[in-house]
Amino acid sequence: MIVLKWLFLTISPCDAAEPWQLGFQDAATPIMQGIIDLHHDIFFFLILILVFVLWILVRALWHFHYKENAIPQRIVHGTTIEILWTIFPSLILMFIAIPSFALLYSMDEVVVDPAITIKAIGHQWYWTYEYSDYNSSDEQSLTFDSYMIPEEDLELGQLRLLEVDNRVVVPAKTHLRIIVTSADVLHSWAVPSLGVKCDAVPGRLNQISILVQREGVYYGQCSEICGTNHAFMPIVVEAVSRKDYGSWVSNQLIPQTGEA
Amino acid sequence: MAEAVSAKTPSLSEQYHLENEVKQVKEDPSDENTSEETPDDITLKTAPADFRFPTTNQTRHCFTRYIEYHRCVAAKGDDAPECDKFAKFYRSLCPSEWVDRWNEQRENGTFPGPL
Numbered sequence: 391m392i393v394l395k396w397l398f399l400t401i402s403p404c405d406a407a408e409p410w411q412l413g414f415q416d417a418a419t420p421i422m423q424g425i426i427d428l429h430h431d432i433f434f435f436l437i438l439i440l441v442f443v444l445w446i447l448v449r450a451l452w453h454f455h456y457k458e459n460a461i462p463q464r465i466v467h468g469t470t471i472e473i474l475w476t477i478f479p480s481l482i483l484m485f486i487a488i489p490s491f492a493l494l495y496s497m498d499e500v501v502v503d504p505a506i507t508i509k510a511i512g513h514q515w516y517w518t519y520e521y522s523d524y525n526s527s528d529e530q531s532l533t534f535d536s537y538m539i540p541e542e543d544l545e546l547g548q549l550r551l552l553e554v555d556n557r558v559v560v561p562a563k564t565h566l567r568i569i570v571t572s573a574d575v576l577h578s579w580a581v582p583s584l585g586v587k588c589d590a591v592p593g594r595l596n597q598i599s600i601l602v603q604r605e606g607v608y609y610g611q612c613s614e615i616c617g618t619n620h621a622f623m624p625i626v627v628e629a630v631s632r633k634d635y636g637s638w639v640s641n642q643l644i645p646q647t648g649e650a
Numbered sequence: 651m652a653e654a655v656s657a658k659t660p661s662l663s664e665q666y667h668l669e670n671e672v673k674q675v676k677e678d679p680s681d682e683n684t685s686e687e688t689p690d691d692i693t694l695k696t697a698p699a700d701f702r703f704p705t706t707n708q709t710r711h712c713f714t715r716y717i718e719y720h721r722c723v724a725a726k727g728d729d730a731p732e733c734d735k736f737a738k739f740y741r742s743l744c745p746s747e748w749v750d751r752w753n754e755q756r757e758n759g760t761f762p763g764p765l
């Protein structure tokens with residue numbers, strides 16, 4: 391079981407956009423897994439309805455031929471069938487609504503206090519990340535900008551328009567609070583694998599809670615038009631073990647306290 | 651595609667030179683109260699969820715924590731340890747630009763809040 395899991399997850403988890411991709415990226419948070427499951431549930435009903443409607447349509451077109459059926463019928467009422475084709479779709483919608491609302495409200499629940507707060511601030515055209523849980527004064531302790539790596543500077547194997555110089559390092563299996571805002575115009579912080587898309591509004595702090603369930607690197611892109619380089623300010627989240635996260639934070643903090 | 655990425659891009663240890671510097675970190679004295687120095691038992695703390703602000707918009711939460719800190723300091727003095735937790739809360743929640751702007755406004759006497 392563990393071997394199967396190891397094989398499956400290390401071979402190719404899809405946490406970034408793939409060319410000609412049709413389906414979702416692999417889920418890394420419970421929210422995204424919920425979204426994918428809901429999508430599968432709805433899609434089942436969708437296919438049933440689609441096949442049914444197409445069948446009716448094609449059948450009607452096939453048989454409604456001026457030579458085969460010269461005299462059309464003049465039915466205008468059919469109370470029973472009208473009741474049926476109102477009730478039946480309502481029932482289907484109810485079946486769809488139940489898991490949908492369950493997911494929607496569970497996404498909004500704030501059950502656990504987060505362990506870390508990370509601020510993502512959108513600029514034209516890059517993101518700034520602040521990890522201010524470690525400040526002892528008002529000066530910023532752990533803040534860095536995250537610019538896209540331009541195409542000419544990419545190394546072999548890196549993803550075009552998705553890689554950045556400084557990634558958002560987070561500990562896996564830890565409740566995170568991400569506060570998204572902007573310093574100038576509207577942006578949107580989106581990472582599909584984590585099931586996250588949150589508008590960055592200047593003058594407003596939007597909070598999202600995520601729990602990244604597995605270590606890995608997750609890619610996303612700015613999702614609100616913000617000017618000429620809107621397509622060139624991606625987001626990369628790197629989830630590592632708690633121990634590695636601790637080492638990373640200590641390493642980032644040390645040079646600054648060394649100067650102070 | 652994904653395999654190429656994991657093989658070619660540097661791992662966290664390589665990118666941030668962790669293997670060399672982890673030992674150095676352990677020798678240096680701990681400088682932050684809430685920083686994690688014992689590798690096995692890392693405690694991470696941040697501003698807790700406040701039931702006064704249950705929704706997505708946390709702007710008032712940040713603002714309220716900032717005001718609470720300054721009211722606490724006004725009431726108890728600059729070095730009161732009770733006020734430290736409010737300070738940590740607002741620093742965790744508020745972007746540093748906002749904090750700097752509010753500090754300036756307080757110095758100028760133009761801060762738009764009930765301090």
